[in-house]
Amino acid sequence: MRRVLSVAAMLSLREEARSQNLTVGFVPTMGALHAGHGALIAEAAKRHDVVVVSVFVNPTQFGPNEDFERYPRNLELDEATIASYGGTVMFAPSVAEMYPDGPAATIDVGVIGTVLEGRHRPGHFNGVATVVKRLFDIVQADAAYFGAKDFQQTLVVKAMVAQQELPTQVVVLPTIREHDGLAMSSRNVYLSADARQHATVLYRALCEARNAIEAGERSPTVIEQKMADVLSTVRDAEVDYAVVRDSATLSDIDRLTSGNSVVCLIAAKLGTTRLIDNDVMQIP
Numbered sequence: 001m002r003r004v005l006s007v008a009a010m011l012s013l014r015e016e017a018r019s020q021n022l023t024v025g026f027v028p029t030m031g032a033l034h035a036g037h038g039a040l041i042a043e044a045a046k047r048h049d050v051v052v053v054s055v056f057v058n059p060t061q062f063g064p065n066e067d068f069e070r071y072p073r074n075l076e077l078d079e080a081t082i083a084s085y086g087g088t089v090m091f092a093p094s095v096a097e098m099y100p101d102g103p104a105a106t107i108d109v110g111v112i113g114t115v116l117e118g119r120h121r122p123g124h125f126n127g128v129a130t131v132v133k134r135l136f137d138i139v140q141a142d143a144a145y146f147g148a149k150d151f152q153q154t155l156v157v158k159a160m161v162a163q164q165e166l167p168t169q170v171v172v173l174p175t176i177r178e179h180d181g182l183a184m185s186s187r188n189v190y191l192s193a194d195a196r197q198h199a200t201v202l203y204r205a206l207c208e209a210r211n212a213i214e215a216g217e218r219s220p221t222v223i224e225q226k227m228a229d230v231l232s233t234v235r236d237a238e239v240d241y242a243v244v245r246d247s248a249t250l251s252d253i254d255r256l257t258s259g260n261s262v263v264c265l266i267a268a269k270l271g272t273t274r275l276i277d278n279d280v281m282q283i284p
């Protein structure tokens with residue numbers, strides 16, 4: 001395992017890999033690593049000689065009243081986790097290294113970044129697109145690995161890669177869950193014991209939607225109402241959205257039809273912690 005803190009050192013390590021004809025896989029993260037990140041690292045380790053995991057809490061993707069300051073940070077622990085899943089390089093740059101001209105979002109991915117999460121977190125996805133572009137330029141990986149857990153983010157990253165004509169392949173892997181269905185997230189540590197118990201409601205609402213679709217329900221309104229009904233069983237869940245959308249564009253759909261790929265997406269606050277989850281389905 002190598003720990004790389006500067007952009008210059010990362011660029012020279014990249015050159016070294018190129019000169020030895022080694023393939024490079026990349027897993028961008030904000031640290032506080034869990035088994036969800038681990039699954040991405042392990043898959044990259046299967047496919048590549050060198051696996052770079054970045055640990056960077058990106059200020060440009062946090063809103064002014066969000067949790068940038070209190071976001072969990074533990075580089076020693078993250079380094080051990082990366083090694084245990086087969087990662088070979090931890091790239092942990094400072095904010096100054098990443099943004100020598102000061103942190104600012106310079107890439108705009110358009111409408112895909114302004115709906116749903118983008119509406120509730122203005123500027124968030126331009127911040128994500130900007131940091132991922134910068135990281136892709138530095139790491140120059142053959143492929144980069146992202147979790148389906150942040151579904152809209154995967155669409156934003158793909159849009160950015162197309163817009164900027166980057167050569168890195170984007171691979172999306174399934175969401176890893178706790179035993180009771182809660183999607184793993186670095187933010188789950190914020191949940192109180194009560195909120196942690198109630199947090200499974202997002203997954204339960206998604207299962208309700210999936211069951212309804214599998215049973216033949218084709219009305220988005222009905223499916224959304226079913227999710228809302230499940231979510232309303234938890235009094236302290238403050239729902240931002242629980243919707244069914246087209247999985248490529250996130251636009252509204254009138255009716256689910258055969259061959260559609262749709263995604264159910266939920267965002268809700270449990271106490272002070274905002275959680276998101278989703279489920280993608282092909283309509284048979």
Ligand code: AMP
Nearest residue numbers: 029030031036146147149150175176184
């Ligand atoms: P983060 O550190 O939260 O920015 O996440 C870094 C990467 O790990 C992103 O591609 C996330 O989608 C992915 N990720 C986070 N949680 C999970 C999970 N439970 N399952 C799979 N991937 C995840």
